[in-house]
Amino acid sequence: MVVLDCTRPRPPSADLFDADSAVAFLHHDIDRELPALRGALASNAFYIGALGSSRTHQRRCEQLDALGFGQDSINRIKAPIGIFAKARDAQSLALSVLADIAAARLNAN
Numbered sequence: 001m002v003v004l005d006c007t008r009p010r011p012p013s014a015d016l017f018d019a020d021s022a023v024a025f026l027h028h029d030i031d032r033e034l035p036a037l038r039g040a041l042a043s044n045a046f047y048i049g050a051l052g053s054s055r056t057h058q059r060r061c062e063q064l065d066a067l068g069f070g071q072d073s074i075n076r077i078k079a080p081i082g083i084f085a086k087a088r089d090a091q092s093l094a095l096s097v098l099a100d101i102a103a104a105r106l107n108a109n
Contacts, residue, residue: 014042022047022101024081026093030060037064041073046108047101049081051093078104 016039017023023040025033028051040048041064050060057079064074082096083103 014039017043017045019044019046021045022104023049024097024101025050026081026097028052028056030056030063033060034063037077038067038069041069041076047078047104048076049078049097049100051081052079054080 021043023036023043023045024047025037027033030052033050037048037050037060050057052060057077060077060079061074065071078100081100082093083100084092084096087093087096
């Protein structure tokens with residue numbers, strides 16, 4: 001498991017993530033997540049998920065499109081993240097995200 005701090009000045013590269021990696025973005029700042037998201041999309045991580053509303057995800061997709069990412073790459077992002085709609089508290093969100101990752105892992109095999 002890799003935990004990333006998207007506030008760090010140097011974004012992670014694609015070689016940080018492999019086919020056994022799940023990458024989850026749990027904040028609402030697209031500008032801060034974009035460098036790490038670019039690295040995740042360039043990898044073969046089995047799960048890439050991002051917190052945020054449908055409108056936030058639309059903006060995320062538009063920015064990635066402008067950077068040259070194809071629709072197949074952009075479609076790898078699960079957003080909004082998790083399996084429970086409208087999970088607001090930290091415990092529900094954590095359980096929702098872990099369940100989503102576990103389901104994706106089962107489907108990847």
